Amino acid sequence: MNAESNNPQRPGVMSINLIQQLIDNYRQNHLSAINNTLGIEDAHSIWFDLPKLKKFIAMIEEEANRINPDTTEEDLGIRLYYASYPKIENWNIMESHPVPKEYAEKHTLVMVPTLKKENEAGDLLDYDFNSLEANGEKIALALNARRPMLPDDGAGDNPGLGENNGTLIPPSPPMGESY
Template sequence: MSNTNLITTSLIQNLVDNYRNNQLTYINQNMTMDDAHSVWFDLPTLKSFIAEIETQALTIDPNVENDDLGIRFYYAAYPTTPVQPIPSNYAKRHTLVMIPTKKEGGLNYDFNPFEEDEKALAVTGITPKLALAQNHGDLVPPGASIVESY
């Protein structure tokens, strides 16, 4: 196992506590809700998303290197009235949206392989369109926190 994949449990706990004691407390008090503090995704979903990023990137750029691809995690929140398949008890809670990135000129740009070549590094726009993205893991809360260690 690489040392870059190791973090002390005390640092993890400190980071989680910092979030819960500051941002989460502020959100819960000011929005009068019990916001999510973790999001879980199963490995097959994550592996499938990574494989799709690699496949789609190679489709539009056969010379792309894996080192030039990545994933940006955006903090996000569900709307007041979620639309199926999002459960109604996820309303207004934190979530994550994962967006592929592609390195160009030393910068990691958001990347949408479903855009035309010159616009593939510009995911956002005024016209609704599809983007390669991943969302909707299991939130805690409303899920049971008994499964969490931190």
């Protein structure tokens, strides 16, 4: 293992040089390609407050334990999906999840819970899961499926465990950023 790698014995600790190199790689390649191709100034970071993250983690633990009381902390995780907000002309889809219209077309992250499950080959895999109710019916865990099969509520807006409400930079000012 070289000095620029994450140390598995100290999770959450990275070399400042590595952090900077990874961020610079993104900005010089992906961000500039997106900005030039779409003609926008896309977000380069997203900020979440700690209480929101803790609340989301607590909700994941509570829902997983409600489904199976034998679920352990090691069975759970969070998958971060890269996502983008719709164009302003399609902003009505954001009605149930209000965010500033200045976020139109910008990158974001959507966090969804994962649960370890053994597949047919005996491998332990991290599957996305959802355990909330829709139309009074229990939504099955999305294990072994690309997406959960959800009952249609007529509006196409069924509940799911997920978090997205962070602060995008830009449009918010980059005050406090180090990278």
